[in-house]
Amino acid sequence: MSISTFMGIQTSLRGLLAQQRALDVTNHNVANANTEGYTRQEALLGTTSPLAIPAGALNGNGSLLGTGVDVMSYQRVRDQFLDLQYRGQNMSLGEKSARSNSLQQVELALAEPGTNGVSAALERFWGAFGDLSNAPENPAARQAVIDKARALADNINQLQTGLSTAVAEAGAELTALTASGGDIHRMAADLAGTMKAIRDAELTGAQPNDLYDRRDLLLDKLSEMGQVSVTASPGGGTDVALGGVTIVDSDDTTGVPSVPAGAFPLTFTTSPGGRLGALADLASPAGPLVAYQQSLDRVAQMLAGTAATTGATTVNDIYARDNPGVPFFTYTAGPAGTPVLALNTAINTTTLSAGAGGPGANQTALDIAALRGGAVDKEYAQLVTTIGNAVADARRQETTAQVLTDNLKDRRESISGVSLDEEMTNLMRFQRAYQASARAMSTTDEMLDILINRTGRVGL
């Protein structure tokens, strides 16, 4: 079989085109160097089908002559296994960081150790009673008791409000995220749309790399919220579940993905993990924040309750000894429904009693002052230590999760990220190859020039 005279030009053309495509891919990579979720792409070059020819310049046994190059495919350079690891770790990070944020807010509300916290207010309260025991008839000492008692009640109420707010905020954020039309719903709808576009593209035989990136980025983002699982569905599509609830369902016969009707607002039977899991725990009556509220409630009870319920002599117990039926503190439901601690409104500088007897009697004041360092202080100090430990733990865990997530991100980036140095090198590589192909083409052209224009002109 003879070979076309113009085959060299054809081969060079293939080279030119393929190098140009490779350059295009490089340009695409450079342009997307900072695009979130972008996976670098590669033009996979391969040789085109060779021509079977007889060996030898004119004649001979069969051999294969290369016909040049073509782009076999445009490949995303990505490791799916790292994606799974990353999503698992990102879920853990989402959980730890939501928990840590909320607990740190609570810690700030404590204002401990310092002069603005409940412990300082308690200290001043006991001190006021101590001073009253020294001078029960002194109006300044009596006023101080009233003021410090009010300040203490305010401090405890404020902290209780701070805790309630933290619980309410966690609940509100959870509701906002999982609501119909909420963030997760939007992400699920976006994901279903992207998956459908991928499916349509794949049906035409195309390989929609940038859509894959978008899908993977959405899955990454969802993984922060909770446990994401991607499973194959019978129709050839894939299903995506968040915390065990299917949020994108591919039709079992047609394989078309969509967000199932009625999936939102999301309700979970088990903890979904991730940020949602942390928020659910923080808002839950069995969660840590509610436990702190209960502990603070015990502190208030130890001031305003009775020994029968708190197991320790309370301020009200002592005060009622010489003033039967007169509580020092009241602890009753406020406008928000939660109990509010307050100084009994019937107690003022005139009615305040420091003990049974004349104006100099001080037994009550003496005994209340002696509660300093007792059950109330201990219960509160324990609350502070518990919160401190919880915050320290949460921060440590968040840092660890962050380091691990960053590590996986780096490993993923190491494979899929765009290295500008590499792209520049590729740019030169493909440019040179392009130039060389062009030179090869002009060489062939010159050759043909000799053949066409300079041969057969003997005597001309």
Place this chain on the structure above:
Amino acid sequence: MGTRITNNMISRSVLADLNDIATRQAATRRQMSSGKAITRPSDDPYAAGRALALRNELGGIQQHSRNVQEAQGWMTITDTALGHIGDMAQRTRELVVQGATDTLPQTSRDAIASEIDQLIAGMKQEANATYDGRYVLAGSRTNVPPYDSKVLPVGSPPNDTYGGDAVKQQREIGPGVRIEVNTTGDRVLGGTPGNPGMLDVMRNIAAHLRSGDTASLGTQDLKDLTGRIESLLGVRAEVGAGINRLETAAARLAETEESATSLLSDTEDADMAKTLIDYSTQQAVYQSALNAGSRIVQASLLDFLR
């Protein structure tokens, strides 16, 4: 193929390191400006709990110190008043011995009786001693003078009723340690029903002087008075012992306050020398990281390609 390092990885790791150093530096700066090693419970939960307890303990010690000072003032006033009453009782004793002499003319006895009346008023005046505007010998009725110290005309019924009550006043001078600071006037001067005291004895003496009953003066009255003086000395000894106890307590509290303060400082105060050194080290690290970052992030093959 080894690990590919992309430009984004470099930027992120430089940024993460800078952030890490800045965070640590912020914590050190907080320690420096607040002077505290613990500014939040989570800095060191155990130490934070301990600091709360120590602070409370320190507050308690300071409260007890104030109580001791207060009690000292109270008891010193009591002691002074009792001392003066004792002096007057001694003077009365001299007068009784003088008045019991049979050779003394009745006019002189009347004069002595008048002096006794004055001494009675003087004793009651002393028993009305106040501390910070409060009557120290009146039990809990600190707002009214326990005795009426007016001198009434001879022959009037005595105005010696004790106006206070028997309520004990205590001060707490240590955890669970209380001391009684008040002495009620009736223990010294009497004036309550069924409790003949110093004043009754003095009234008898004055009456016997006026009636010239030298026999009673020299025997029963002298004996009664001596008995009263002895019981007064007993009360004074109690007060004196209380004052001594307060002094010991004050010294002990000063020592405990010092040790609690230093313990609290060890627990929650920042070690300034260490903090400053930490800060300058972190500052140096931060600057070199910034420097390195600015070089690393800039350099790229692009700089060398035409």
